[in-house]
Amino acid sequence: MKSFSIVFSRLLIVVFVSFLGCKNDTSKDITTNEAVEVLKDFTQYVNPFIGTSNFGTTNPGPIAVRGMANVSPFNVAGPQNLPLEKDSRWLSTPYVHENTFLTGFSHVNLSGVGCPELGVILAMPTTGDVETNHLNYGSTYSKEKATVSYYSNHIDKYNVKVEATATTRVGVSKYHFPAGKSNILLNLGLGLTNEEGAMVKVVSPTEIEGMRSVGSFCYYKPEEAYPVYFVARFSKPADTFGVWKTPRTYDGVEGKWMGYNGKNRLKENYTKEVVGDSIGAYMRYNFDKPSTVEMKIGVSYISIENARENLEKETANKTFDAVLADTKNDWNQHLSRIEVEGGTADDKTIFYTALYHTLIHPNTLNDFNGEYPKMKTRETLKTDGTRYTTFSFWDTYRNLHQLMSLVYPEQQSNMVKSMLQIYDESGWLPKWELNATETTTMVGDPAGIIIADTYLKGIRDFDIEKAYQAMKKSATQLENNPLRPGLKDYIEKGYLTTSTIHSGSVSTTQEYNISDFAIAQLAKALDKKDDYNTFSKRSISYRNLFDKEFNLLRPKNEDGSWLTPYNPEYGANFVENVGFIEGNAWQYTFMVSHDTKGLIDLMGGDDALANQLENVFSKKQFDMANEPDIGYPFLFKYIKGKEHKTDALVQQLLSTYFKNTPDGLPGNDDTGTMSAWAVFSMMGIYPVSPAEPSYAIFPSKFDKVIIHLNNTYYKNNRLILSKESTPEGNKVKVNKEIYKNHFITHNAITSSK
Amino acid sequence: MKSFSIVFSRLLIVVFVSFLGCKNDTSKDITTNEAVEVLKDFTQYVNPFIGTSNFGTTNPGPIAVRGMANVSPFNVAGPQNLPLEKDSRWLSTPYVHENTFLTGFSHVNLSGVGCPELGVILAMPTTGDVETNHLNYGSTYSKEKATVSYYSNHIDKYNVKVEATATTRVGVSKYHFPAGKSNILLNLGLGLTNEEGAMVKVVSPTEIEGMRSVGSFCYYKPEEAYPVYFVARFSKPADTFGVWKTPRTYDGVEGKWMGYNGKNRLKENYTKEVVGDSIGAYMRYNFDKPSTVEMKIGVSYISIENARENLEKETANKTFDAVLADTKNDWNQHLSRIEVEGGTADDKTIFYTALYHTLIHPNTLNDFNGEYPKMKTRETLKTDGTRYTTFSFWDTYRNLHQLMSLVYPEQQSNMVKSMLQIYDESGWLPKWELNATETTTMVGDPAGIIIADTYLKGIRDFDIEKAYQAMKKSATQLENNPLRPGLKDYIEKGYLTTSTIHSGSVSTTQEYNISDFAIAQLAKALDKKDDYNTFSKRSISYRNLFDKEFNLLRPKNEDGSWLTPYNPEYGANFVENVGFIEGNAWQYTFMVSHDTKGLIDLMGGDDALANQLENVFSKKQFDMANEPDIGYPFLFKYIKGKEHKTDALVQQLLSTYFKNTPDGLPGNDDTGTMSAWAVFSMMGIYPVSPAEPSYAIFPSKFDKVIIHLNNTYYKNNRLILSKESTPEGNKVKVNKEIYKNHFITHNAITSSK
Structure with missing residues (x-):
């Protein structure tokens, strides 16, 4: 990718929005010289509840495009949520749609993964006295609403309305409190991760800082547990504040001398660090009338200082509504890369929600200033572009990166560069990289497949010789080879x-x-x-x-x-x-x-x-829920005379497994892999063979699909796939011509007339 | 005390040492215009092992005059040390003379107290592989030596010689390693305190920083637990380094998925914060020949930054030997305020060791830059003079402050000012203040007694109206009165x-x-x-x-x-x-x-x-070991005809309870109260009635006692108490005159010819 961006403006129905005004890094990658009139709100077709049941493990909380922060309702703790309770079973999501007992909003989360991780830095508004045990302060909730970059509910027990949005590295919440005593809890004990340990410090009546230890994804590599840092800012100064700690219960004689053995401790107006497994901080207000408080939580994997800078650079002086508008606009810019015509409203929702899911992971690891942690030792390094993370390559090498190469090649380029950064730092390409740890989850050596696929599609603005060397290393080093x-x-x-x-x-x-x-x-x-x-x-x-x-x-x-x-x-x-x-x-x-x-x-x-x-x-x-066979429906395209079996089968699988309902994914979204399957399948093309720059082609779910191509990489500005009714039935038209073969090369699809 | 100090130089046998060159704050308080030739090494008469058995709860580790840091051998953990093992009984000292199993050197400690507290930031040199469990890495030791501001032993298991010294806020150690793999462990899990929780981070191959939570003195007020911060610097860069964490053991289904459940984790060359109850860091060397490493650990109750500044300001570019010489010199300056003639070598050792013990607590709380934590909330405040802490007033109001008023009035003045700072911050005078927490240990309202006693002795450079108001407040406020x-x-x-x-x-x-x-x-x-x-x-x-x-x-x-x-x-x-x-x-x-x-x-x-x-x-x-009756021997002075009963009784109690042996204190030193009793009793005067500026007077243990008075406060430059043999037996001479009464006023003793 060229180092400069020709940024164009997009005309929304009423407002003129420049990319330059948007602080989400990913927008820096978007380059095209085609002026497009975006007359539609594509975000209306995203239903963030899709995948929040049936173990889809997505969450409905707001997130920016490839955001580091994500404000998810957390409703998987406590016996009230059995059988989908986090400590009673292997559960890998902070939110399950059918659960009812809310214990806060977690600010870093994974979407569509199969192992419990992150789900920490929980904020919870309450009223009355300060109660810090989530089993006691938790509540049912109602009036739940989620749209792109926005979530809202009503916490029944406290009569508090919650609204949440996010920028790339900052979760922003707005709490509508009734009159009286109100609290905002920051619970650093509770979390989805199986790691523990945190530090918290109240900096002032409007700021709390701290860190939380996370890691051991899939119960592997506990020695690579690592911190996530945060700074929380509040729009109104607290009347009082404090921290709490529930220490372990002592055995032995000492326990007898401790009247407080194992009991929670509140430290009112305390301004020093508190560390421990079960700790938190709170801001406390006494409102004489119903009042709102906006809370911004900036996160970082480098330091508290960077979390603060992220918060300031992305949200300083911006109201909740302004943050929401900007993030939603950025989502719309991204979603509008593909326009569809025809299909039902549900079809569009399934499609754009799937596309939305493919734009969550891989996500941003680096801070606003470019700093990110080196693999394993976590020394501070700096990147020019975005350092992406959450590389679940065993899943995503099959289709997600192919989707990125076609629709968001500037992002795919940056993902490959991130892979090479990981190689530079650790000596190996990633397999299942998460926040600068190699989790070594799953099998195989998928990074090179993605690199080759990307390069062969004409995305070549990275050091291919280094990449090739890295690929050969894992293919040839017989001893101490973590990948093979x-x-x-x-x-x-x-x-x-x-x-x-x-x-x-x-x-x-x-x-x-x-x-x-x-x-x-x-x-x-x-x-x-x-x-x-x-x-x-x-x-x-x-x-x-x-x-x-x-x-x-x-x-x-x-x-x-x-x-x-x-x-x-x-x-x-x-x-x-x-x-x-x-x-x-x-x-x-x-x-x-x-x-x-x-x-x-x-x-x-x-x-x-x-x-x-x-x-x-x-x-x-x-x-349908597991990766090895998800390419099977397209294999009929290789069999002479059976080619059209694919067409019906794909439509049947789409209608069986992909729905506009919380259980509308076949299972774990696998960091967008299932969703990428749906996006390709609904568009009518599928990259059957990774590292081969071609697609099976078949009738789309829609009458017409327009992909706005980035012609920094591609000859054409757009790709149009449409249906043409003919006496022999529906045919697929690529741009202006009916396409007769069952496969189409990447080159043809991006450059044909 | 006047805000300027007329600093004079003291001539040692060979070197000319200026107070200005010494960074220990307490020296700032020493003011006199009398040039004294200090021809003696008074530190030779200090035996730091006195009080380290028989529950004296002193420790033999190096400490500067009223130092914040103190490097104590820590030998009270592990079944090897039963029955005097810290977790099996109420044990309030990091070191017991008869114990044999050493698990490190703790860097903040209390001396002569009755409740377990501090005893944290443990350093331990080992060799071979990194072993982080103190029960495994611990060792017997031999060749133990302790003099003023110096401790040394030989760790048998590793063939490592340890030397330690200290400045006011920095512990300095020198480890003599054999050739081969060597480690310096910084164990933040183990401690004497019943608090837990720590943070540690390796900053570079020559620096580690962190904090440790302490508090709940006497198992009270767990909600006022607070952090002590540290920075450790190493004279040689480590070849490798790391951190460790032993997490809790999980119950339930998650525990089954964790192959690592409850097991220790090493994180080699990791550079981020680790938090937890049982954590630590290590520096690792591979020496091709026997080598020494010097380690400096600066501490602070404010911040890591201040701990670093304390380290730099007090020890930057100073070798172990230079630090030792300076601290020892400062001790000598302080001890030389009282000169004794006659008596046995043991008498002198008992006397100067007692005086040494009275100069440990109250100790310095503020950092080099004057910052110290506000009571309870621990906001950062700044002091001009020394902010003292560890005010065990139920003990010390009876004699220790009277000794300070007579011999170190500039320190006593600062202690009263510290009491008024505490009043300003908390609304109440202190009772048993420790590191900016009011532990509320023991009964009574002793602060005012000390203030009155100090004022009535002519030390008046503090706000007496505020002090009087504070005293009356606790004497008159009927509700919510923590003192009465x-x-x-x-x-x-x-x-x-x-x-x-x-x-x-x-x-x-x-x-x-x-x-x-x-x-x-x-x-x-x-x-x-x-x-x-x-x-x-x-x-x-x-x-x-x-x-x-x-x-x-x-x-x-x-x-x-x-x-x-x-x-x-x-x-x-x-x-x-x-x-x-x-x-x-x-x-x-x-x-x-x-x-x-x-x-x-x-x-x-x-x-x-x-x-x-x-x-x-x-x-x-x-x-003899408890405060209420320690004035009894002097009460005979009030009874006509029985006055001389005191004289023999005091000598008998001295010889029974005060010895030049580890069990040479009657019990807990009570932050110097027992030692102050010995100092007064051996000199031949005792302040029988607190807040009355007079002393019972009786024959000294020594032939002659010379107290160099600070004539910023007192008329005379010196007070000489001596024995005069007369036909009627020994008489007490005050300066040049035989004193005939049984009591002598403070004014008389500091101004008579």
Whole structure:
């Protein structure tokens, strides 16, 4: 991406808004020279409640585009919320739509993930005396409303209306208190993360600062737990303030001398740091009439000073309403990159909410001043562009980055640059990076797939030689390789055996194959012929694991024999399985889209593959909620004569799993991967084979889809996909021409007339 | 005290040392215009091990005069130290002489107190791998040596020699490591205090910063727990560094998912804050030959920044040896205020060690820049002089402040000013103030006694009207009076009843009487005649509790009847007792030295009093280790014909209870009160009646005692007490004249020829 931006103005219905006026960093990336009249409010089609049930693990709280801060209602603590209560089960979201007991609003959260993390810095307005135990101060709520960058509810117990919005790094809340004694609690004990420990200090009657320890995502790597810092500012000075701490309960003789053993302590008007696992601070008001207080909480992963600067630079002197208007406007700018015509209102809502979900993660890690923490040691580094984080690559390499490359290439470029920063800092590309920790969650070596895919699509403003070197490192370093355990067996035998790793020998082999395919494709583009040959060969080694007996993949033992006995259906529904991670042979066998032709040969021809693929669906082995098989519906496009099976199947899956309701996602959104699937599927194109710059193409859900292209990267200013009714049925039109093939290259789609 | 100081230079044997070169604040207070040739090293007579056994609760670690920092060996943790192990019993010292298992060196400590507190910021040198559990890294030690401002031992397990010294606010250590892997641990989990919670951050390979929560002295007021901040600097950059945290063990389902549940975590080369109850940091070296590392730990009760400034201002560019020389020199300057001739070497050691103990507490609270925390809320305030803390007034009002007024009046003046600062900040004079918290330990209202005593001795450079107002406030405010509970009964009935307070109705009445006597004496000096009459009358109301049946004091019930049945011996040895705090009727009845004449009348004459007083000793009711009766030996001076009983009794008590051995104090030093008793008793004068500017006078332990007086306050430059052999036995000479009376006024002793 060029270092300067040709910023254009967009005309809203009544107001003229310049990008320059918007402080959300991501807007810096938006570059186009096409003047577009944005006459619509696309944000009206976002329903933030979609995905807040059925384990979608999204939350309805306000967030800016790729924001660091997010003000989520927190309703997963306390027995009132059973069975979806955070301490009684593995629960990875601060908010569940069917729960009723609210204990605050958390200010850093993850969206659509499968492990509990963050969900900390909880604010809660209450009235009456200061009560700091969430089980006591919690309340039911009503009149819940959520739109883009806005959430509101009414806390029943206190008759307090809450409104919330956010900028990139600041959560902004507005509390409408009745007359009388009112409190704003900042609870640093409660959280979704399984880490503990915090510090808090009241700086003045209008400011509180502190930090909270988080980490151990998926109960891994506790030694990499890290702090998130915050500064909270209040629009009205508190009449009194204080901090609290509930210490542990002592055993032994000392406990007998402590009348206060384990009891909560309030420290009124105390102005020093308090540290502990269960601590908090409060601001207290005595209103003679109903009054509002606005609270801004700036966050940072670097320091309290940076949290304060983030708060000041993004929200100083801005009212709640002004912040809301700016953030909503920025969302509209982003959502308007794709315009759709036709479809029902629900279709539009499902579509734009999905697009919204793809613009949450990866999110911003760096502070306003560019500072961000170095991997693991967390020394302070500085970035020019945005340093993105929350890279759930095992999920997102399949479609989310392809969506970014097409619609937001300036963001995708920055994501690749962030990946290279991580490589510089840690010596390895990321796999599941979160806030400068490598969580090492899931398997495979997906970063290189994303890099190759990005580069091959013409987004090349990053150091490709470094990237290539990084990709080759994880593909070739046999010892102490965190990304590719079992690499020696993989290279020597062509596959991991049931003895190589604890579980997932087949699926890991497949993941390495796809990564090697990506290296080969990139090697070809970079004219590295030997590597192209080597990695091309490596990329199809899964064939060694194809068992004609089942016409499916099957694990092999160390001696080369098949794992026996063998039931290919075993392993569905996340049952641990020696051959496959989060799946079974049905859900993995076809995950070789880069070699579908090879698979056809292995299976015995087009019909054999078609039959077996149809079996996946008829045997109910297809899992819409898990990544390995989400490309399956598009594989029919590879099978001569079966190509149109995709079209109906996609529409059927869309209508079954994607709805304008809280349970309107098939399961975990997986940091936007499910949503990216919906966006592509509804538009009528899908990037079936990662690191191949092409899309399967099929009829859209809508009559017309207009993608405004960034022609810093692409020749055309826009891509129009539309339906053309013909005597032979609906055809897909790409821009002005009816498109006849079943795949279309990235180059064609971004440059054809 | 005048705001300018006429600083004079003192000539040491070889070096010329100016006060101006010394950074210990207390030196600023020393003012005299007498040039004294200090030809002796008085510090040679200090044995810091005295009081480190027999619950003396002193420690042998280095400390500057009235220092904030003190590097004490910490040997009270772990079963190896049973029965004197801190978690198995009420133990109020970081060091016990007979214990053997060392787990570090704590950097803020209390000396001679009866409640566990501070004893935190533990440093420990180890070798080999990093082991952070004190039960595992702890070691026996040998070659222990302690002199003024210097401590050394040899840690057996690691073959490491430790040396330690200190400035006012900085502990300085020197570790002699063998070749190989070596570590310096900073353990913020372990401590003597019953508070928990800390923060630590490695700033660079030569610096660590952090804070530790302390408080709840005597298991009171947990809500006033507060932080102590520190910065540690290392003379050699660490090869690697890290932090650790041992979190709590989770119960419930989450615990099952945590392979690391409750286990210690090391974070190598991590540079962010870690918070928690059980945390620490380490510096790690790999030496190719035996090497030394010097470590300086600056402390502050205000902030990390101030801790750093304290460190820099007091020790920047100074080697361990230079710090040691300066601090030792300052001690010598202070100790040399009193010179003694004659006596054995042990006598001198007992004497100068006692004097040393009186110069530890009250200690400095303010930082080098004058900042100190406001009472309770801990906002930052600034002081011109030294803000002293650790005011254990129930103990020290009886003799320690009288010693200060005589020998270090500039310090006593500053202590009174500190008391008035506390009054300004909290609305009340202190009772048992510790680091800007009022611990409310013990009973009575002793601050005013000290103020009156100080003023009546001619130390008047403070706001006496404010002080008088403060004294009257606690003597007259009936409701919400933290200093004088039960005041209404006291004023109306003349005494507290068995129903007024939980325990100590008689002793509390006596304490209020003494305070009222002090107000009366001050009122007289200030020409407030009505107050003089009112409070004089109030000061003898204990007479209502005198029971002729026992010729002792006895509690009265609410209806005015005597408490029945009644055993006046009950209550010794700290058994809780309805009438008396920490004592019984024998130990309290004579604690009315301001009205000994009245008591003589109540008892039926001189002989009756003498008999009853002798009974205290013969019935073994005298408790040398507790304050109420420590004035008893001097009461014979009030009884005609029995005056010389004091002389032998004092010598007998001195030789029984005060020794040049670790158990050489009768019990808790009570922040120097026991030691002040020894200093006065050995010199041959004792301030029997607080707020009366006079002393009982009797033969000294020594042939000659020279007190160098500060003639900013006193007419004479020196006071010489000596023995004169006469045909009638030894007489006491005051300066040049044999003194014939049994009491001598403060004015006479500081101005007579």
